[in-house]
Amino acid sequence: MITREDIRELAQFQSNGDKNCALSFYFEPATPQNKSHRAETILVKELVRNAAREAEKIGRNGYARADLDRILALAENLHGNQARAKAVFACGARNFWREFDLPAQLPVTQLFVNQRFHLKPLAVLLGAQPRLWVALVDRQKARFFELRLDELNEREGLFRTPPARQGRSDGFAGYDGGHAQRRVNDDVLHHFKDVAGHLQNALEKGFFEKLIIGCHDTPWHELESLLHPYVRKRLLGRFSADVGKMTNDHIREQAGQVLHEALDRRRHELVKEVLDQAKSNSRGVTGLRRVLRSLELGEVQTLLIGENFSHAAVECTGCGHLDGHLVRHCPACGRETREVADVCDTIIPVAIRRDIELFYVKDDPEFDSAGNIAALLRFRADQSKGNVSSAVS
Numbered sequence: 001m002i003t004r005e006d007i008r009e010l011a012q013f014q015s016n017g018d019k020n021c022a023l024s025f026y027f028e029p030a031t032p033q034n035k036s037h038r039a040e041t042i043l044v045k046e047l048v049r050n051a052a053r054e055a056e057k058i059g060r061n062g063y064a065r066a067d068l069d070r071i072l073a074l075a076e077n078l079h080g081n082q083a084r085a086k087a088v089f090a091c092g093a094r095n096f097w098r099e100f101d102l103p104a105q106l107p108v109t110q111l112f113v114n115q116r117f118h119l120k121p122l123a124v125l126l127g128a129q130p131r132l133w134v135a136l137v138d139r140q141k142a143r144f145f146e147l148r149l150d151e152l153n154e155r156e157g158l159f160r161t162p163p164a165r166q167g168r169s170d171g172f173a174g175y176d177g178g179h180a181q182r183r184v185n186d187d188v189l190h191h192f193k194d195v196a197g198h199l200q201n202a203l204e205k206g207f208f209e210k211l212i213i214g215c216h217d218t219p220w221h222e223l224e225s226l227l228h229p230y231v232r233k234r235l236l237g238r239f240s241a242d243v244g245k246m247t248n249d250h251i252r253e254q255a256g257q258v259l260h261e262a263l264d265r266r267r268h269e270l271v272k273e274v275l276d277q278a279k280s281n282s283r284g285v286t287g288l289r290r291v292l293r294s295l296e297l298g299e300v301q302t303l304l305i306g307e308n309f310s311h312a313a314v315e316c317t318g319c320g321h322l323d324g325h326l327v328r329h330c331p332a333c334g335r336e337t338r339e340v341a342d343v344c345d346t347i348i349p350v351a352i353r354r355d356i357e358l359f360y361v362k363d364d365p366e367f368d369s370a371g372n373i374a375a376l377l378r379f380r381a382d383q384s385k386g387n388v389s390s391a392v393s
């Protein structure tokens with residue numbers, strides 16, 4: 001599975017020199033009722049042919065050919081391993097080839113030829129995915145999992161053996177019964193305190209950013225009050241769970257749903273916030289020109305891009321300045337510019353390299369009419385005037 005470091009490496013990659021070319025291949029397996037494997041192969045052949053033509057147009061065919069042949073061979077061999085999607089990033093001239101398995105959630109099979117890798121499908125899939133833990137908890141057990149995309153890995157667990165059941169000889173039920181019950185309650189309390197401590201510790205060590213808990217209602221009320229406020233802040237949601245019996249598939253499904261809903265909520269809140277902030281001329285900007293400027297000034301905290309947003313731009317060959325106006329010479333340093341077919345191909349790697357939170361916005365008319373691209377800012381350089389810290393908080 002692809003790691004953050006992998007994505008960072010891809011985002012840093014730029015084929016320097018005119019003869020290089022970066023290929024990005026995304027393979028989404030067809031569902032059997034949809035398409036046969038043969039039809040799939042034909043599609044990939046077609047994509048490879050088009051890519052070769054494209055590479056030829058920009059005089060790089062010689063360098064791309066071997067990579068394209070390798071992609072074709074790979075696609076032909078994908079038969080039988082079709083549960084997962086695949087992404088390949090290649091640049092033969094730089095001896096670069098990376099292959100990744102992905103969850104089968106890509107929109108389509110695609111192949112891109114460019115100077116940089118085309119990372120949008122990856123960014124859509126991974127952009128907003130936090131480092132996530134799932135904790136299943138009941139009154140005696142706790143199991144901890146890492147969930148990354150659709151990969152669930154069980155980590156350590158906490159298990160408390162229930163106190164030995166005491167027989168009838170234990171004396172008069174009135175007193176001793178209550179005593180035994182108190183011991184059970186004490187034990188449960190200890191267990192929940194251990195769980196809370198464990199989570200706090202894991203958060204402090206950076207093992208997770210967000211948390212989902214699987215727990216029934218009654219124990220949850222007891223556990224919730226014991227969680228450290230910082231841990232509670234990271235909680236995305238909860239589902240009901242039988243700690244001992246729940247299968248991995250079921251955990252993945254339940255947690256996936258909680259995550260999905262949380263991301264939708266967050267996206268919704270962010271869109272509202274960024275539009276409000278932009279209207280009041282505060283910590284938000286809308287439209288490509290303003291967003292590019294804020295990116296250059298290092299102000300951006302969260303970037304929101306309409307799912308269908310695409311815009312031509314130019315990039316300075318000297319200082320890297322990006323401009324939404326197709327000017328021949330850089331307004332910042334005067335050097336020559338080169339055209340970028342879609343500015344997102346340049347913005348997304350920047351966002352990944354700088355750890356800017358990235359969200360794609362779908363079907364939002366208000367966002368669309370505000371330019372379909374927006375950014376929430378950490379501060380505004382023109383308003384802070386040496387007083388940045390107060391704006392950051």
Ligand SMILES: [Zn+2]
Pocket residue numbers: 316317318319320321330331332333334335
């Ligand atoms: Zn420049």
